[in-house]
Amino acid sequence: xxxxxxxxxxxxxxxxxxxxxxxxxxxxxxxxxxxxxxxxxxxxxxxxxxxxxxxxxxxxxxxxxxxxxxxxxxxxxxxxxxxxxxxxxxxxxxxxxxxxxxxxxxxxxxxxxxxxxxxxxxxxxxxxxxxxxxxxxxxxxxxxxxxxxxxxxxxxxxxxxxxxxxxxxxxxxxxxxxxxxxxxxxxxxxxxxxxxxxxxxxxxxxxxxxxxxxxxxxxxxxxxxxxxxxxxxxxxxxxxxxxxxxxxxxxxxxxxxxxxxxxxxxxxxxxxxxxxxxxxxxxxxxxxxxxxxxxxxxxxxxxx
Amino acid sequence: xxxxxxxxxxxxxxxxxxxxxxxxxxxxxxxxxxxxxxxxxxxxxxxxxxxxxxxxxxxxxxxxxxxxxxxxxxxxxxxxxxxxxxxxxxxxxxxxxxxxxxxxxxxxxxxxxxxxxxxxxxxxxxxxxxxxxxxxxxxxxxxxxxxxxxxxxxxxxxxxxxxxxxxxxxxxxxxxxxxxxxxxxxxxxxxxxxxxxxxxxxxxxxxxxxxxxxxxxxxxxxxxxxxxxxxxxxxxxxxxxxxxxxxxxxxxxxxxxxxxxxxxxxxxxxxxxxxxxxxxxxxxxxxxxxxxx
Numbered sequence: 001x002x003x004x005x006x007x008x009x010x011x012x013x014x015x016x017x018x019x020x021x022x023x024x025x026x027x028x029x030x031x032x033x034x035x036x037x038x039x040x041x042x043x044x045x046x047x048x049x050x051x052x053x054x055x056x057x058x059x060x061x062x063x064x065x066x067x068x069x070x071x072x073x074x075x076x077x078x079x080x081x082x083x084x085x086x087x088x089x090x091x092x093x094x095x096x097x098x099x100x101x102x103x104x105x106x107x108x109x110x111x112x113x114x115x116x117x118x119x120x121x122x123x124x125x126x127x128x129x130x131x132x133x134x135x136x137x138x139x140x141x142x143x144x145x146x147x148x149x150x151x152x153x154x155x156x157x158x159x160x161x162x163x164x165x166x167x168x169x170x171x172x173x174x175x176x177x178x179x180x181x182x183x184x185x186x187x188x189x190x191x192x193x194x195x196x197x198x199x200x201x202x203x204x205x206x207x208x209x210x211x212x213x214x215x216x217x218x219x220x221x222x223x224x225x226x227x228x229x230x231x232x233x234x235x236x237x238x239x240x241x242x243x244x245x246x247x248x249x250x251x252x253x254x255x256x257x258x259x260x261x262x263x264x265x266x267x268x269x270x271x272x273x274x275x276x277x278x279x280x281x282x283x284x285x286x287x288x289x290x291x292x293x294x295x296x297x298x299x300x301x302x303x304x
Numbered sequence: 305x306x307x308x309x310x311x312x313x314x315x316x317x318x319x320x321x322x323x324x325x326x327x328x329x330x331x332x333x334x335x336x337x338x339x340x341x342x343x344x345x346x347x348x349x350x351x352x353x354x355x356x357x358x359x360x361x362x363x364x365x366x367x368x369x370x371x372x373x374x375x376x377x378x379x380x381x382x383x384x385x386x387x388x389x390x391x392x393x394x395x396x397x398x399x400x401x402x403x404x405x406x407x408x409x410x411x412x413x414x415x416x417x418x419x420x421x422x423x424x425x426x427x428x429x430x431x432x433x434x435x436x437x438x439x440x441x442x443x444x445x446x447x448x449x450x451x452x453x454x455x456x457x458x459x460x461x462x463x464x465x466x467x468x469x470x471x472x473x474x475x476x477x478x479x480x481x482x483x484x485x486x487x488x489x490x491x492x493x494x495x496x497x498x499x500x501x502x503x504x505x506x507x508x509x510x511x512x513x514x515x516x517x518x519x520x521x522x523x524x525x526x527x528x529x530x531x532x533x534x535x536x537x538x539x540x541x542x543x544x545x546x547x548x549x550x551x552x553x554x555x556x557x558x559x560x561x562x563x564x565x566x567x568x569x570x571x572x573x574x575x576x577x578x579x580x581x582x583x584x585x586x587x588x589x590x591x592x593x594x595x596x597x
Binding site (some may be wrong): 023029031032034035038039041042043045046048049052054060063064065069081114115117118121122124125126127130133138140141144146147148150151152153154155156159164170171173174175179191194198203204207228231233234235236239240242251254255257258259260261262267271273274277280281284285287288289292296299300 | 307310311312313315316317319320322323324326327330331333334335337338341389394395398399401402404405409410411412413414415416417418419420421422423425426427428429431433435436437438440441469471474475477478480481501526530531533534537538540541552554555559561567568569572575576579580583586
């Protein structure tokens with residue numbers, strides 16, 4: 001066996017140890033080199049776009065992405081935020097930011113509330129049709145919105161929910177990811193807690209509010225971050241359901257940026273577009289960086 | 305399995321009502337509509353339909369363009385899945401190994417998770433911009449004139465590259481957390497048994513990561529097929545033309561641009577069957593994991 005081999009060999013000579021140490025060191029250098037390259041690979045496109053967003057449009061039109069920093073930064077970001085554009089002339093970065101926040105928060109809060117209640121019913125109650133409702137809910141994990149996009153659009157339009165926040169948010173909630181997540185968590189909560197609560201005379205409502213919700217705090221926070229980012233980053237559904245420019249989200253606005261790039265009448269507003277791209281990206285990225293541990297926990301523990 | 309603790313008649317119904325009603329209106333109804341209209345031929349104005357049975361499906365399978373798009377979707381999915389898994393695993397193994405700067409590397413390698421696919425698309429557009437995009441220039445240096453949106457293969461390459469970039473972080477996160485849950489004792493035993501770190505990895509660590517890898521395989525396939533919509537729409541600048549695209553994008557193009565309701569629905573149903581197969585596969589895997597861990 002290898003273990004006995006290691007013990008039976010005589011102590012390594014000094015020459016061997018230095019060689020080994022050298023090899024170890026070289027390995028560490030290689031490891032760091034790979035990680036640095038990886039980090040640069042992730043950063044590179046974003047940093048370049050950020051730098052270019054401080055230039056004027058001509059700079060990009062003439063020579064593409066820029067290495068360096070110019071003096072147009074504030075002006076570009078101000079224009080991206082406050083200058084109105086679009087067909088109606090009513091759309092600016094600020095109104096899109098507002099809609100993005102409504103979508104992000106509305107989706108995350110709605111999803112968490114609805115799925116927590118459903119998971120509570122499934123895990124803690126004995127009732128008829130329990131198995132049936134379980135399957136009704138979990139079948140939704142099978143089909144992402146993208147594959148039933150056209151009929152979903154028609155249903156929502158038919159209900160008169162086009163260009164409303166409800167039409168934007170609620171169909172996105174119609175999937176069981178959150179319910180699945182809370183179900184897994186509730187099942188890991190010790191059963192003794194329910195017993196104890198019942199002995200103390202707590203009913204289902206009291207148990208939920210006083211015991212289960214406080215216990216789930218970290219889980220709620222983790223899921224909130226994931227769902228906020230997911231909602232904020234939605235593209236296809238908002239593209240279809242919001243035709244009124246006052247309802248556009250920032251991510252939806254990306255489509256306008258790219259269309260303005262092809263506008264050949266004058267020099268397209270490249271760098272203002274890049275500025276808006278940066279604004280679109282910043283909130284979810286900051287949230288993921290700052291709440292990293294919660295976010296990673298939520299992601300890996302749910303196995304969504 | 306936890307035993308149910310409360311028995312109350314109306315309470316669970318009330319708790320389930322919001323979720324179930326949303327699901328019925330916004331999930332089952334549209335899914336059923338898709339299935340139904342895949343058997344009908346709609347007139348261009350959408351007023352009436354004729355029952356045509358499986359004709360919409362037959363038309364699809366005889367359509368050379370649809371077959372070409374299916375082939376591209378296959379190549380696209382395989383490339384995106386393979387390379388983003390490989391890169392994610394490589395970075396995770398290294399980040400798990402280094403001592404200095406581990407948390408900085410972790411942050412730097414995972415934040416792109418929060419970047420929306422269409423934002424990734426716009427970054428891609430600027431890098432592959434015709435004439436003087438950075439990567440375009442790189443190709444020019446090697447004597448290839450890279451024309452995104454015109455040359456089929458160039459466009460396909462750009463789509464794949466951007467989609468990989470966007471997907472590496474999630475694989476990294478899952479592989480890293482999988483690696484960190486490998487018990488110390490196993491690692492130390494492996495260290496004593498085997499000097500070669502690469503052999504140690506392939507014989508001990510990698511098999512232990514297999515459940516994570518399988519789970520990620522499904523996640524990546526789903527990502528490549530559906531979540532790359534934003535990347536594709538932005539990089540093609542909403543002008544599909546003869547450019548490469550995925551089956552999901554084709555559903556959108558035919559349904560919303562072409563007004564071919566029946567054909568688009570039939571494509572939806574084909575995708576549904578594909579996802580269904582994938583998910584059943586995944587569920588069986590999860591069940592297995594619950595039993596053994």
